[in-house]
Amino acid sequence: MMKKPLAGIINISLNNILSIKRALEYVGFDVIVINEQRNVEKFDLIVLPGVGAYHEAMKKLRETKLILSIEQALEKNINFLGICLGMQLLFEESEEFGLTKGIGFFDGKVENFKKYKVERQTFIGWNRVKFETKKILIREKSVENDLMNTTFYFIHSFFVSCKDKVIESGTSTNGKLNFTSVVKKDKVLAFQFHPEKSGKNGLILLKYLVKNL
Amino acid sequence: MLGYPEFFAKKYFEENIDEIIIQDVVASLYKRNQLSSFTNKISKNVFVPITVGGGIRNVNDIREILVNGADRVSINTAAVNDKNFIKESVKLFGSSTIAITIETLKIGEKYKVYTDSGRTETNINAFDWIKELQEIGVGEIILTSINNEGTGKGFDLNLYEKASSVCKISLLAHGGAKNPEDVYKLFTNTDVEGAIIASAFHFNYYKELLAKKEISLQGSTNFLIDKNYKNIFFCGVKDLKKYLKVKRINIR
Numbered sequence: 001m002m003k004k005p006l007a008g009i010i011n012i013s014l015n016n017i018l019s020i021k022r023a024l025e026y027v028g029f030d031v032i033v034i035n036e037q038r039n040v041e042k043f044d045l046i047v048l049p050g051v052g053a054y055h056e057a058m059k060k061l062r063e064t065k066l067i068l069s070i071e072q073a074l075e076k077n078i079n080f081l082g083i084c085l086g087m088q089l090l091f092e093e094s095e096e097f098g099l100t101k102g103i104g105f106f107d108g109k110v111e112n113f114k115k116y117k118v119e120r121q122t123f124i125g126w127n128r129v130k131f132e133t134k135k136i137l138i139r140e141k142s143v144e145n146d147l148m149n150t151t152f153y154f155i156h157s158f159f160v161s162c163k164d165k166v167i168e169s170g171t172s173t174n175g176k177l178n179f180t181s182v183v184k185k186d187k188v189l190a191f192q193f194h195p196e197k198s199g200k201n202g203l204i205l206l207k208y209l210v211k212n213l
Numbered sequence: 214m215l216g217y218p219e220f221f222a223k224k225y226f227e228e229n230i231d232e233i234i235i236q237d238v239v240a241s242l243y244k245r246n247q248l249s250s251f252t253n254k255i256s257k258n259v260f261v262p263i264t265v266g267g268g269i270r271n272v273n274d275i276r277e278i279l280v281n282g283a284d285r286v287s288i289n290t291a292a293v294n295d296k297n298f299i300k301e302s303v304k305l306f307g308s309s310t311i312a313i314t315i316e317t318l319k320i321g322e323k324y325k326v327y328t329d330s331g332r333t334e335t336n337i338n339a340f341d342w343i344k345e346l347q348e349i350g351v352g353e354i355i356l357t358s359i360n361n362e363g364t365g366k367g368f369d370l371n372l373y374e375k376a377s378s379v380c381k382i383s384l385l386a387h388g389g390a391k392n393p394e395d396v397y398k399l400f401t402n403t404d405v406e407g408a409i410i411a412s413a414f415h416f417n418y419y420k421e422l423l424a425k426k427e428i429s430l431q432g433s434t435n436f437l438i439d440k441n442y443k444n445i446f447f448c449g450v451k452d453l454k455k456y457l458k459v460k461r462i463n464i465r
Contacts, residue, residue, distance in 0.1 A: 015310060018253075018282040023260055052307050087450050124309055124352060124383055125406070126231065155260060155284075155309050175451045197262050197284065199229060 003209060004030045005044035010070060010086075011035050012060045014114070016050040022081065023196035027207045037065035039072070045209070050085030051155070054094040055111065057085055058102065063102040074105055074188065081209065082190030084136035084156060087183065090190055091160055106183055106190075107163040116155075126151035127172050129181050129193065135169040135185050137212050145206060150201045151194035154181075162194065215419055218251065224257040224418050228450035231465050233259060234287070234355070234409060236314075237267025238330045245311040256282025264312055264355075275302060279310070287355055289314040290328040293335055293342075296349065303350045312353035313346050315339055319360050324372060331359045334385070339372075343380050353383040355409065361389030363412060365446045368399045377404035387408050393456035400462050413448035420447065439449040 007029040011017055021031050029045065040046055050057055061067040069151065073080055082090045094100050094110035102110070113121045128151050133144045154172070159179040162168045170182025172192070181192040189209070195202035221416055225315075235255060237248055250267050264279050265288030275286050292299050292313050302311050316331050317324045317339040324339040343354055356376055356463045358369040366389045373386045386399055389411035457464050 015306065016279050016282060016284050018256065018280065019260070019284070022257065022282075051310070092459075122309060122352065122382070155262075196260055199226070199261050202262055 001159040004028055006033045006042065007031050007047055008040055008043045009047045009049060010066055012057050012064070012066065012117070013050050013052050017049055020047060020049050020196040023203060023206055025033060027203060028210050034066065034069060035064070037068050040069050040078060041076055043078060045079045045081060046070070047081045047083065048082045048086035049091065052085060054085065054088060054096040054102070054158070055100040056099055058090060060107065061089075066073055070103060077187050079209070080188040082188070083196070084192060084194055087190035087192055088158060090188065094158065096158060105188060106185060108161050110158050111161050112158055113177070115172060116177045117175055118177050122157040123174055125153070126153045127154045127193070128176075129170045129172050131182060132168070133168045135154055135188060136182065138208060143208065146204060152195070152198040152202060154193045156192060157162070217414055217422065218255055218423060219257070221415060221418060222255040225414070226259045226261060227235040229454065229465075230261060230450050231265065231407070232262045234264045235266070236287070249277045252278055252283050253281040266312075266314055271298065272302060272305060274308060279306070284308050285312050285353070287312040287314045289316060291324065292346070293328050293337065294398055299326060299346070299349050299351060308350050308352040311351045312355055313351050314355045314357065316357045316359055319358070319372070327359060340375060340379050343376060347380070347382055351382070353385065354380055355385045355387055358388035362387070364389055365391035365413070367391060367395040368408070370398060371404045373399060373403040373405050383407075390448070393447070393453045394449055396453060397460050397462065399459060400457070410448065412444050414450060417449050
């Protein structure tokens with residue numbers, strides 16, 4: 001039997017990481033939950049999920065030294081997936097509760113919906129994503145169609161303002177505001193929405209990740 | 214009570230449901246708490262958001278349910294009894310993780326809040342309670358009409374119209390849906406974010422379960438076995454979505 005690829009989930013939150021674990025298992029990964037700093041060179045994929053507050057998450061990453069495992073994964077060019085807060089943490093800083101410095105892998109900052117003409121200041125629900133499928137290596141037309149004509153599950157009050165348009169790989173709207181919902185640079189891919197909560201099409205996206213390792 | 218919660222959860226996911234809500238309706242009354250193992254099983258095959266409620270009394274209860282696969286919890290009785298508990302929960306887990314269930318009974322022209330699954334009356338007015346919960350910072354209100362729940366009379370449009378005019382956060386309507394037309398009326402007459410349907414969906418797929426294989430009955434289901442469908446209503450998830458799309462309601 002072929003050995004399954006190994007995914008590690010960085011565990012920083014009190015909230016639900018079981019769903020992402022099961023979704024990764026569903027699409028063919030073996031999964032280990034990473035609660036403290038460890039060598040991550042052997043992993044085929046590192047996932048940084050997250051629900052909750054930016055500054056709390058950064059604090060926890062430093063306290064647990066998990067930040068070192070993340071930095072190691074990014075340096076060693078290991079496949080990396082950021083989800084929701086996990087995506088935001090990969091940017092330079094967030095204006096949640098004053099300014100909090102982030103991991104800074106992507107250029108740009110995290111802003112509050114409140115300052116803009118949006119429909120909902122806290123967005124909980126389904127929203128479309130305009131993918132730039134070439135950038136995230138989706139080549140099959142049928143998959144592209146599936147992803148373009150569907151909605152994904154978002155839950156956030158903050159969004160990413162991405163400086164580097166080259167890495168911006170998908171956008172969504174809230175009222176009149178257009179924001180980055182997918183970024184990709186090198187081996188690092190990040191979604192503002194939750195693929196593990198987005199029904200069948202979320203699983204299709206994750207399956208693609210396995211294929212493109 | 215039909216049994217087979219895992220069957221239903223999986224079925225709903227396959228049929229493209231937007232969200233699943235699990236309620237232990239007598240948990241507060243019996244002071245029991247068995248939801249976390251239950252949630253763990255149900256969430257296995259479900260990759261859409263899951264909200265779990267019933268008998269949640271402290272932050273440990275919440276944590277326990279979240280680590281077992283729920284994305285949100287819903288709280289009724291404990292919220293009425295202790296507002297500080299809700300404030301603390303919002304701070305700890307974030308607004309979007311905390312939903313409050315309001316069960317209301319219409320008496321005369323007033324909508325009164327009830328706890329313990331409709332068994333205990335309070336002096337709280339439902340609309341005042343919504344405003345207060347918004348200020349506390351909860352992420353979502355699930356508003357159940359005790360009068361209509363399980364009756365198939367359709368949604369209490371008056372209730373949801375009034376509620377959605379004061380509610381600035383996500384509001385879900387629950388109680389009375391019999392057919393797609395009821396849901397259409399709800400979305401065209403009120404500003405609610407979503408409709409919650411239990412019996413109509415459950416009965417629909419239970420028929421399927423019965424037809425497919427021999428099953429041992431877990432609940433009070435004689436009315437279905439006898440094919441005595443007179444007062445029972447059926448509605449499939451896909452059919453409902455198709456109906457709403459044709460009527461140009463913006464749904465997933």
